Amino acid sequence: MVRYLLSFICSVVLLTGCSSSSQKMIPAFSGSVGEVVVVVPNPDWNGRVGDALKAVYQEPQYGLPQQEPMFTVINVQKANFTSVFETFRNIVRVHIDPQMQGKANYEMKKNQWAKDQIVVELYAPDKDAMVTLLEENKSNLQEIFNLKEIDRLIKRNNKFGSQKEVETIEATLGVSMVLQKDVRIAKLDSNFMWLRIERERPKGGYMHQISQGILVYSYDYTDQEQFSDSNLFAVRDSLIGTHVIGTSEGAHMVTDYKYAPPLVREIDYRNHYAKEMRGLWRMTVDIMGGPMYSLVFLDEQNNKIILASGYVFAPEFDKLEFIRETEAMIKSITIPEA
Known part of the structure; x- marks a missing residue:
């Protein structure tokens, strides 16, 4: 038996939406439970960066009799990331910029284009740094969407x-x-x-x-x-x-x-x-x-x-x-x- 100590701060367990009046104008999120839109160029998706992204978001969920990935990943080119995809419930955007100052990092945004939506922005100066960022933050990145999906189901059940x-x-x-x-x-x-x-x-x-x-x-x-x-x-x-x-x-x-x-x-x-x-x-x-x-x-x-x-x-x-x-x-x- 393997024991894991949760390092992610679980005060984020119930990720609440913004209550400002501006949020009333944005639409409801789209997509099915567990779907994640990943915005990254095809060359990166088909290379080391894509492998690292798949290792995070398509890792098999533990405790199932047959292998099933944690999330259903939809890869989208940056040029194709239009309003059709902007309202998806879970979004990951990959930014690799050689002019970037500082270390690779990520941030989580709530209600960016849709209510109760989560967007994760990944920033790195090069591909090696992006791969390292994904590998070192794997559990936390998974937890962001896992906990949010649980939160959405609780809200659904509370309503219906x-x-x-x-x-x-x-x-x-x-x-x-x-x-x-x-x-x-x-x-x-x-x-x-x-x-x-x-x-x-x-x-x-x-x-x-x-x-x-x-x-x-x-x-x-x-x-x-x-x-x-x-x-x-x-x-x-x-x-x-x-x-x-x-x-x-x-x-x-x-x-x-x-x-x-x-x-x-x-x-x-x-x-x-x-x-x-x-x-x-x-x-x-x-x-x-x-x-x-x-x-x-x-x-x-x-x-x-x-x-x-x-x-x-x-x-x-x-x-x-x-x-x-x-x-x-x-x-x-x-x-x-x-």
């Missing part, structure tokens, strides 16, 4: 999602969440909740199953050792193994430690100490599996640990879209003030 279930959860479990539509409460009591979304989508002339679930468990905090990886795995495995049962006798959900050992990193989650985990789950006995995302954080106000674990089962489809939706619901969890 399930409200009745949110009120029931807060009154019973004592946490607040923003849920997407079609969520149903499978189980709920004062310290445990299981949310499920069951739906179908067409593919190849047939309808195919998509299942998403989130389990949330609240338990007493006694000492920091409870946040050791082994303790967190034990609690999560007990939780999913008890509640998520297969169709065959003795079948239940377990963490897949063999093919994709859980990737764990410490983060600051809304000013709470936290860890997040990515990996795979599988069913014992039954032939089923898929991606899993978990978040565990300390609720200092109530001296509790909140563990939320989400899973996806969608055997006929790519999984990134669905695990991102699940992560967004988990990352909407807040503790109401007493």
Whole structure:
């Protein structure tokens, strides 16, 4: 198991839009979830700079059963970067200028040409410096768009999602969440909740199953050792193994430690100490599996640990879209003030 300490400042987790009156005149962003427009000349895109850009934005997302890139990249020539592309949700612009003064750097701009848009500008005096800039800031550059996509999904769910279930959860479990539509409460009591979304989508002339679930468990905090990886795995495995049962006798959900050992990193989650985990789950006995995302954080106000674990089962489809939706619901969890 590899542990990563998040270096990117997570106060940027919920990247909020500008509220000035001038922003009211710009259009809504365009493009699909996870799409990134990269503005760079073809010779650079097909060379070392392009390889470095692809290593950042097309790196396979960890914790999926089949390889899927973090983002869908659309390469655009500078001359072709017109109003059609300016409103895209995520944009990267590459500037290589031999006359540039100072070191290579990057900056993030919000709402440049569209509401809730993020534009990343990369500056370097030459190709070598641009490649180094991308390599040294890879995680932060990925995080800018990853966190923004989560933020957009939370905003979407807040506008169109399930409200009745949110009120029931807060009154019973004592946490607040923003849920997407079609969520149903499978189980709920004062310290445990299981949310499920069951739906179908067409593919190849047939309808195919998509299942998403989130389990949330609240338990007493006694000492920091409870946040050791082994303790967190034990609690999560007990939780999913008890509640998520297969169709065959003795079948239940377990963490897949063999093919994709859980990737764990410490983060600051809304000013709470936290860890997040990515990996795979599988069913014992039954032939089923898929991606899993978990978040565990300390609720200092109530001296509790909140563990939320989400899973996806969608055997006929790519999984990134669905695990991102699940992560967004988990990352909407807040503790109401007493």
